[in-house]
Amino acid sequence: MNNHNENRAPKQTLTGAELIVRLLERQGTRIVAGIPGGAALPLYDALGKSASIRHVLARHEQGAGFIAQGMARVSGQPQVCIATSGPGATNILTAVADAKLDSIPLVCITAQVPLALIGTDAFQEVDTYGLSIPITKRNYLVRSAAELLRVIPEAFRLAASGRPGPVLIDIPKCVQNEAIEVGEWPAPGRRAPVPLPATEDIERAAAMIDAAAQPILYIGGGTIASGAGAAIRTFADRNGIPVVSTLMGLGAMDADHPLFLGMLGMHGARYTNEALDACDLLIAVGVRFDDRATGKVAAFCPHAKVIHIDIDPSEHGKIKHAHLPLTGDVAAVLDAVVPRTRARPRAGWRAEIARLRATCPLEMPGGDDARAPYGLIRAVARAVGPDAIVATDVGQHQMWAAQAYPFSRPRQWLTSGGLGTMGFGLPAAIGAALAAPERPVILFTGDGSILMNIQELATAVEQGVSVKIILMNNQSLGLVHQQQRMFYAGQLFGADLSVAPDFSALARAFGLHAWDLGDCADPEAAEQMLTTALAAPGSVLIHCPVDYAEHVLPMVPPGAANVDAIDHTASTTVASTKETRHAALA
Amino acid sequence: MQPSRESQSTEAVLELHVDNHAGTMSHICGLFARRAFSLEGILCLPVGDGSTSRMWLQVREYDRLPQVVLQLEKLEEVLSVRRLPESDTTFRALATRHLDPEDHTAADDST
Numbered sequence: 001m002n003n004h005n006e007n008r009a010p011k012q013t014l015t016g017a018e019l020i021v022r023l024l025e026r027q028g029t030r031i032v033a034g035i036p037g038g039a040a041l042p043l044y045d046a047l048g049k050s051a052s053i054r055h056v057l058a059r060h061e062q063g064a065g066f067i068a069q070g071m072a073r074v075s076g077q078p079q080v081c082i083a084t085s086g087p088g089a090t091n092i093l094t095a096v097a098d099a100k101l102d103s104i105p106l107v108c109i110t111a112q113v114p115l116a117l118i119g120t121d122a123f124q125e126v127d128t129y130g131l132s133i134p135i136t137k138r139n140y141l142v143r144s145a146a147e148l149l150r151v152i153p154e155a156f157r158l159a160a161s162g163r164p165g166p167v168l169i170d171i172p173k174c175v176q177n178e179a180i181e182v183g184e185w186p187a188p189g190r191r192a193p194v195p196l197p198a199t200e201d202i203e204r205a206a207a208m209i210d211a212a213a214q215p216i217l218y219i220g221g222g223t224i225a226s227g228a229g230a231a232i233r234t235f236a237d238r239n240g241i242p243v244v245s246t247l248m249g250l251g252a253m254d255a256d257h258p259l260f261l262g263m264l265g266m267h268g269a270r271y272t273n274e275a276l277d278a279c280d281l282l283i284a285v286g287v288r289f290d291d292r293a294t295g296k297v298a299a300f301c302p303h304a305k306v307i308h309i310d311i312d313p314s315e316h317g318k319i320k321h322a323h324l325p326l327t328g329d330v331a332a333v334l335d336a337v338v339p340r341t342r343a344r345p346r347a348g349w350r351a352e353i354a355r356l357r358a359t360c361p362l363e364m365p366g367g368d369d370a371r372a373p374y375g376l377i378r379a380v381a382r383a384v385g386p387d388a389i390v391a392t393d394v395g396q397h398q399m400w401a402a403q404a405y406p407f408s409r410p411r412q413w414l415t416s417g418g419l420g421t422m423g424f425g426l427p428a429a430i431g432a433a434l435a436a437p438e439r440p441v442i443l444f445t446g447d448g449s450i451l452m453n454i455q456e457l458a459t460a461v462e463q464g465v466s467v468k469i470i471l472m473n474n475q476s477l478g479l480v481h482q483q484q485r486m487f488y489a490g491q492l493f494g495a496d497l498s499v500a501p502d503f504s505a506l507a508r509a510f511g512l513h514a515w516d517l518g519d520c521a522d523p524e525a526a527e528q529m530l531t532t533a534l535a536a537p538g539s540v541l542i543h544c545p546v547d548y549a550e551h552v553l554p555m556v557p558p559g560a561a562n563v564d565a566i567d568h569t570a571s572t573t574v575a576s577t578k579e580t581r582h583a584a585l586a
Numbered sequence: 587m588q589p590s591r592e593s594q595s596t597e598a599v600l601e602l603h604v605d606n607h608a609g610t611m612s613h614i615c616g617l618f619a620r621r622a623f624s625l626e627g628i629l630c631l632p633v634g635d636g637s638t639s640r641m642w643l644q645v646r647e648y649d650r651l652p653q654v655v656l657q658l659e660k661l662e663e664v665l666s667v668r669r670l671p672e673s674d675t676t677f678r679a680l681a682t683r684h685l686d687p688e689d690h691t692a693a694d695d696s697t
Binding site: 133134138139314316318 | 608609612613616620652653656657659660662
């Protein structure tokens with residue numbers, strides 16, 4: 001691919017816009033999502049002539065950004081979104097920031113006013129370069145067509161290399177129109193190799209693991225990015241090490257694996273957080289010790305030594321001291337460390353874990369009724385099977401899905417973890433369906449979230465994708481509502497969405513089929529309706545009424561230690577005490 | 587910012603080699619602002635043909651200095667970061683020169 005002859009071509013004169021399209025084609029880009037505008041017209045003119053790139057017209061630039069993210073989260077490859085200057089750029093930035101926090105490889109191309117107009121407050125001019133500095137891995141303002149030959153492959157290389165992330169390229173209209181002669185093409189930008197840590201550090205890690213009596217593997221999004229699912233399973237099985245996952249790491253380990261303890265942290269099961277409290281070695285893999293995962297840091301794994309494996313050295317010691325920091329691709333590091341350890345079943349530690357699991361399990365009330373949150377999620381999973389991709393929005397439905405969905409493989413789970421962006425779900429699910437048309441795609445969303453990017457229903461219908469939308473409607477911003485009840489003396493303010501559209505009618509207005517579980521008198525009828533709706537062709541919406549008094553439990557009050565979670569028995573009595581409120585404000 | 591025993595133990599001077607393009611200064615200042623690192627002084631000069639620059643940062647971050655260095659190294663435009671020895675006088679010499687009323691070069695600067 002990268003040999004010299006392929007890169008050399010007869011000299012030809014191309015505009016900057018044609019160059020961009022040609023360079024994207026050479027990267028292997030098949031689908032781009034975007035919305036045109038004045039400054040992007042030359043680029044769109046060239047894009048319209050591409051034989052191999054399909055353009056997905058979003059209905060809001062944030063939707064375009066999240067469609068590209070959905071494709072990137074499913075494929076692991078950098079994906080492209082496009083917006084025009086000014087409002088197009090500001091609209092797409094939320095999706096870029098979201099990709100930064102979740103380390104998703106994204107190449108965002110924004111058009112800019114001509115160079116001669118920059119700084120004059122021209123029509124649709126905004127300083128996109130300046131705005132995007134803190135939310136990208138790298139950003140560019142391209143000043144000549146010739147620069148594109150360097151910048152575009154470099155953007156793809158940076159987006160995919162090391163810790164993946166978003167790269168933004170701002171391209172003025174005059175640069176898109178500038179014609180230059182091109183004789184030789186640069187090699188496409190690819191993920192750069194990452195060196196292994198020093199052998200003595202790998203051996204130290206193995207020795208620490210062998211010396212530990214009660215180790216725990218704490219895995220996160222880095223294990224998904226690195227494709228470390230198999231390495232994690234092998235390690236856990238061979239060494240008898242229980243595994244906890246962050247929100248972003250779900251899917252790396254089978255949910256029903258006997259060594260899997262589920263999600264840790266704010267909405268983790270009590271036994272999961274208790275096990276962490278008891279561990280003597282924390283093997284942190286592709287994680288960043290986010291506050292939603294650790295709770296009060298001083299009380300997180302207080303008796304444990306820490307081995308922290310991450311591709312980004314600046315994560316080491318950022319939040320918690322690592323006794324042994326290892327920098328590298330986490331799958332490669334595990335492949336180096338694990339064979340140096342002693343295989344052992346750790347029966348005693350596993351017995352202690354089993355005891356914790358039995359004494360403080362994850363309670364899922366309503367788990368067998370498809371008209372209740374947990375039961376609905378389990379029933380959907382049964383109906384669609386293990387091949388499905390599961391996207392969510394942000395809120396209670398997201399946490400219920402994280403707790404209850406039986407994940408079985410990496411890249412199955414698409415959720416906005418770090419930034420927690422409501423509105424992420426629908427366009428991300430569309431992106432997933434575009435990237436993996438052979439798989440069923442499920443979206444769990446809420447009545448608050450779906451309205452934040454509802455316009456993308458038009459995109460879903462236009463593109464002919466099949467997204468099954470499970471809309472859990474509790475007529476409120478549920479997680480806000482829940483925290484106001486728990487920590488703000490029950491004063492409910494600004495969280496009520498009871499004046500709501502008829503969501504089924506809204507879906508039909510966009511051309512989707514819709515069902516309403518509220519019409520079902522019993523669990524059997526609900527399960528029957530779900531099965532029918534999920535088997536229907538094309539995109540559908542299933543409206544599921546949820547009681548606004550349902551809480552996501554357990555819940556660790558913000559700022560409190562993970563072992564001090566409020567659970568089902570305590571939620572009515574502990575709620576809204578002065579102490580809890582103070583912890584929330586800390 | 588008098589040089590004192592205390593400031594010798596809490597301040598460090600970092601010498602950076604950076605790509606010299608229009609956004610470099612924004613990237614570095616922005617990093618300090620968004621991570622709430624304390625930045626007390628900056629000096630920046632182009633090197634050679636001007637494609638790169640050398641930058642000196644006076645940083646009051648004793649405990650978090652390793653994290654400051656790691657975050658700086660992560661910026662694409664930062665080519666290298668080095669901590670200067672405590673005996674380094676880059677900033678102290680400038681500060682005293684400008685504070686000295688007898689110094690004619692300092693007076694010239696203000697005209």
